[in-house]
Amino acid sequence: MRAPEILAAAFAAWPDRTALFSGEGPGISYAELDRATIRLASRLQQAAPGNGRVYVLGHHSIEATTAALAVLRSGLTYTPLNPELPGARIDSIIEELGGGLVLACDERWQDRGEVPARTEWRRLGAVELAETAADAAAGLLPDPGLAVAYSILTSGSTGEPKPVEVGHEGLLHLCRGQSEALEIGPGDRLLQFASLAFDASIAEIMVALHAGATLCLPPVTDGGWLASVTAFLRKNPVDFATLPPTVYRLLGASAQRNIRTMVFVGEALEENEFLLAQSHGRVLNAYGPTEATVCATIGELKKFSRSVGYPLPGFSLYVLDETAPGGGLSEQGTGELVLCGPGVALGYHGRAREAFGEHTGLRTYRTGDVVTLGEDGAVVFHGRQDDQFKRLGHRISRSELENRWSTVLGRAAWCVRRDEEVVLVCEQDTLASDLLEKLRRVLAPWEVPNDVRQLAQVPLQASGKLDREAIEQLLEAAPADEPPPAQTLVAQVELIAKGVLGFTPEADRTIFDQGADSFTFVTLQVELGKVYGDELVESIFTKLDFDFVSNDFVHTLHELTQAPDSRAIPGPPAPSAQDEAEDSFLLSTRLLEEFEAGLTTATRPSTTASATGVVLTGARGFIGGHLLNRLLSAERDVVALTSSDPASLPVEHTRRFGGPGQVPAVAMTDVAGGDLLAGRDVIHSGYTVNHSLPLSAQHTRNIIPTLDLIRAACEQGARRFVFLSATSSGPSFRKWGREAWDACQDPYSQAKLICEEGLHRARRFGLDVTVLRLPLVYGHRPADQAFLENNVFLGVVRAALAVGALPETTGAFPLCHVDTVTDAVLEALESPGTERFVSEAVVTAQSLAGLAPGRLVTLLAAAWLARVEAAGVMAPEMLTRVRQVIPMIGQPEDGEPDGVALISAALRTIGAAR
Template sequence: MELSDLLTDLFGRHRERIALRTTGRNWTYEELDRMTSALAHRIDRECPPGRRVLVAGEHTAEAVIWTLAVMRSHAVHTPLNPGLPADRFEEFVRVADAALLVCFSREALVRAEKAGIRALHAGDVGWPAGPPPTDGVDGQQTRSRVAYSIFTSGSTGRPKLVDVGHGGLLNLCRSLRRLLDITPQDQVLHFASLSFDASISEILATLYAGASLVVPVWDQPSWLGSVSRHLAAHGCDLAMLSPSVYARLDEAARRRIRKVEFCGEALGEGEYRKAALYSRVFNAYGPTEATVCFSLAELTDFTSTIGTPIDGFRAVVRDPETGDHATAGTGELVIVGDGVALGYAGGSAAENAAFTTVDGSPAYATGDVVTLFEEGRLTYVGRIDEQIKRLGHRVNLAHVESTLAHHLGRDVALVRQDTTILLLTAAGGDATEESLMATIRDLVPVWEVPDRVVLVDALPLTSGGKVDRGALRERLAPLADGVPAGDAAELRRVLDVVTAVLGREIDPDTSIFDAGGSSLAMIQIQVKLSETYGEEAVEAAFAAMDYDFAPATFLRRLRGEASPSSESGVEALLRRVEAERDALRGELPLLRRDTRHEPPPWPGEGDRTVLLTGASGFIGGHVLDRLLAAGRPVLVVSTGDPDHVLSAHRARFGREDADYARVRATSYEKLDRWVERRRGPVVDAVVHCGYQVNHLLPLDSHLSGSVRNTALVVRAAAALGARSFAFLSAASVGADFVPLTAGALNAVGDPYSRSKLISEEYVNTLAVVGCAVSHYRPGLVYGHRPEDHDYLQDDWFTGLLDTARRVGTMPRLSGYVPVCDVDTLTETLLAGLGAGSGTGESASGAAGSRSEVVVHRTYALEELLHHTGLTPSDVLAPAEWFERVRGGDEVPAPLLAAMQAALSGPGWPTAHREVDHDILGRLLGAPRDARAGDGTGAAPLAEPQNGAARASSPR
């Protein structure tokens, strides 16, 4: 049965059932029948019969529907990874000799034009409203003998285009339904990239059984993270995953999978044991050249079996010495049956020699070594090209790899580099390269011991979810000057990008910030590098560098290499913070002086002076205005010109010079001198609002800037006699106030939020001198006057809402957005100082210590849609929304990056309303369809500095 006829039959058989699901949308089999038939008709008008149609889309229901449409057309379905580098994209288009490309982004249209192929943008076509027209296309046209073509790297690492016929598809569907026990009630996860042939199994096996294919929404920085989150929330009845992907799922996600079919690479005992705790476990084997799946077994205990052949296949083993075939024994697996592919399109005679016949039936020599038992059961031994001679013994690297993974209890990969054997494994726990090597020597014979153990951040995966051994080999070239030898061209490419942005070349190991670059320059470099290496890989590399970019370090992080030190970055940071905290704790009692009998700085002030930082910022400015209204004496400390801070505040709040008679302004430098001399004005309380709010700066910049200033203000609080200290932290630090540990630091995502957590730790040291400490972690803070408009231009959240209004679509936000009212927050900050009410009465004593998350109101996605005049039909997955916005070039790069950083979190978990008024409604005005003028944006969490983009993730 041809693929198109098979699909037509399935759509007709299960008409009323749900065939495809994604967040907020279901399609029945009847609806898919109508839509894919109409789209297939459109494709047949655009593409001659028998020619290939490239489908460049991933991980959306829309891409699945177009895939089914191409399968039903007279063309040949050929999926293409849209994230390929430009040169590879053009090479794949050339090899495929396709007539048409179906794409889902404007960038792909540009790529198609450069590659010389006609393209059809799915968004321009839209969804057909009715049945397909009957004009112009002959329904009796002969279809190609090729059901689909798919690229595979095979064992050589060089991509080949496999032409797969129709012969094995029905057997594949029947076997998977029976062996995996797929029922019409099952929800089957769609995980695989469409460019990976596992997606064929996911789609066809689901439809054949009348089940529902579920496409998670891509709402996390990575597809794997999105799937893991989806599974934790919704679960699934069946997931087809590689062991390497399964190992990266959260525990909560693994608990919700009822059946898991492992495929794509050898299953280790560790992954089996994890899966068997929660799921029925199946192990599948099948090269692309055998219509996805050749053999399958359900495991009730761990063995190395890959099962027995599915319907339509049989196995023989070939003796490598004689070339004879046998029905039992150990040798190269040769797959025999109608499901064997037709060959490699454009492949050489040597490449296509793997396709042959056995007893007149199509056959494929896999290059895999197996043991075949009389009853047809198979066990996997390894690859022919993985067998080597060492110390006179024949060694199978796959067998050694499996043995070591089992005994070490961790994922490992053995990689050959000429005559050297390297073992790679992810860093973690207390293991070092030396300790692991010592353990390995006790586990295996000397001829099986690798020459070296290398710890990496993570084993890289291919788009199909397998360990990417080609990428590992590239990363493990001999090191020279910190950059892999033979990789000078790669380093040159990165340096050229940096030079183009900065206007000058820098040393490979120099940070761009040390070279005078800005956060904007860093974002520009990140965007340019993403064009070459892919957005997800570059984002992961930048995150591993804590967004402190140096060219050579970037290349190492891109390859997954750890820092030269065996100590993790978080552990080193924790040691540094603990040492500085302990030093501060020991210093504060020496700084503390008795100010009870010292004269006040101004007559009549007593001991009521408040030291305030951040008065030039949005929140700090409101705090100063409230203190002025209360008549409190204030010592303003600023990073900028103190006189300018006060004059700007005067203009902003419309005050007179006389209102500042009891305000004194100074710099951090002068404050430091007061502390060193143990002299200065007497201070009763400190309100520390001054902080550079920029989630895109590297941690080192925060440590040397805002955190260093926080430590100085803490020292000043001790030296000037403060009895209370209120610190304005951030909700993005988290909801729990826990002791500082490596785990606590790891739980805080971005460098800015991590620096806030460290600052809280330094502030806590004031307990040794009896100073009451309060930490307030507010959400996004709004409540603006017209004079505050400048504080809105770089705010990620109102920038997002403004952009959503302009483009007519909203990204899907999970959870809630936590918001605070600036006036209410100001009252909270000053409640213990006797100035919260504006009465001017002094506090009778030190305020009590408090630590709280401050959220006055939360907003759900539905409320944001109302405020922007949009509807649920205007909501897009975040990845799709950012792609659309980025294509418009209307949002500054730092602000766009700040939006992405903020949306990377899971959102605020619960609804909350502490104030009755609509904070955003007051700020934004009426929705678009009812308001007279444009709305404005919203405010950052604290003071803006240096024009940097501000973002505070609502977590």
């Protein structure tokens, strides 16, 4: 099946579904996209050049995406070009490929004077696309049968940009393999992030349409592409996004939360990004050079690892082993990865096969990447074996970069990498800013260095070769700049802020009152970190309660660096820990007062009336899933509220619990302004459990959504509201105040307490409220395995057994089975509101010791945590959470059963789940 057939089949299968969505209106249906592409493809076939090559110059627009699909549908060779490249580079690429037809979809390039020989340049915007759809013939000419489906530029194995030619068979394997691996289906929403000039866009577009999904294309705003994507995701949840870890990190919490399945590509995945993405949904890691039709391996990660999954259909994987029989290829071991099969590209246009070859009659490609192939076929990526590295999404070679710099500047230049930055080193001659400006005029953005450092004499080895080690030592030994005067520092900080905000912020006002949002704040933190150091800037923002006021920032910067003129800038003294806690409490009180001021009294149904209607949040979670299953079994009229795709919830629930999966689901955003909650019971179990998040992040993820739901319950006349809180909020239900606040030992518990108080205030407006404080919950089924990775209780027990010691605690772990929780919730639906703990037992250090008598000793909490950290038996994220719950709260009550039996039962269910 060739590219035209793949697209034709997709258009025919789902004519009424939405194919393209840009955030406004109903989007473009498959039928509409069918008509637009078939007509434009027909025109392209009629105007096709002799080599059958059509270039698309543009990205991130409906017009460019439609043009790309039309070229692929025509059977001609689709060749996207990056409009960010200098004009001379674009012309040289077209000349190398033998000319062709250019569809200029980017307004900067729609009008050209001279163009390369054998090249026809055509404008394609919204108006031209409409004219084409109106006057072109509706039928396609026969598929020209070209072997190459698309050509796309890559740095290849040498760093020199070269066009990779990919066949139709590889494209078919990509569509089928990724659709199956990602579990993409009709109606799913897939983000289109990559520029058309990157091969990742091929996967995003073709896989989405092959599966009947909706391709979400964010409209471009003045803030740039990343800001456009962030703004789109805040309002439009997607089921799938494919992004490099660096990009994901910069999206911001509200956008990250709206990605149900995150596929990481392009860079090595770090644990922080994995844990963050995992808190919102599925996480997959993928690998594939351009020479492998975008993607060669992919796999879902349940816990952090360096694995990039398993090979997709169309690939066999080997490592190069000169000692192995049969051509030096081995199916296991560590070495350079060699890809083999129909998924491998056809080769480089007009060049020697270089890294391409054959094995058992199939194409092969030597990737230059070092991996380990396990016995089960899993692939662990280790890095490059040469001097290549990724920068701004492009793989480039140090030697090639040095060659380009030297050619442009007309002088010797060398490349030195310092952490994530690329530094150009040369002998002293002229202003560094002049050199940078000359490079920016000629080179692509990913080829321009971050900085230029000029040396009086460049060190050489005895052989005459450059001594790179000596250069790096010289850069490290260079004296740090003296702290600038206060006035210069103010100007410097204001200049950085203006570059991010687009205006100079007022010196004494928070940027959040001047139109900034959380994404802008994160971007500003990154830019300030480049100048003053990430750790120092983070310390400053911590002192400023994660806010930015120019004068306060400068004052704190002086204070922390002990600059001699720190008194030159007036500013508030650094707050003490007690002051910060007081501020957080007062801010939370103010939030609750504003919340209460917006509440309204609605007509309430009788709390004694019989009702079966239930609205449930958190059905994708461990407890929420079990609640949903019980409600369905009891034949309750239940509706699940979800912050991600409602259509996927029944599938996930069926996968966990079996059954037909008839689960009515509604998007959380559809609740406001309606009457969904009228006369129904609301069970709110949808809460991100993360003790390590600061209170500011808890506001975004947990507090505000909960208060919004409480407000809607009041306005719409809900029958009652059951809130699943946490025992960590304190040992007793106190009236709102400092005493109750101080009893909470971490921001997560404080967030729960704020939500409880919001319910107390809603009770004054007639809402029937039940608050159930839950302990650590066990009872995991095999299908609940993913929820075990963040289980604090299990983490403590595992670490204790690993290091042979237990933490000495002043309190206890309350513990109960998930069935006990669901029983308590169902009971709450049948009785007036109340507040209570739900617990079967409390577990102390003494009862934990019963797990292994005579082997486990008890240590002070600090000493135990130090031993666990030194042994490396607990993930850093889990260690952070455990620090915040030790010493454990709560006290054993008389008559409760011994904890040992319950621990054993909990471990049995945990073991069965695993």
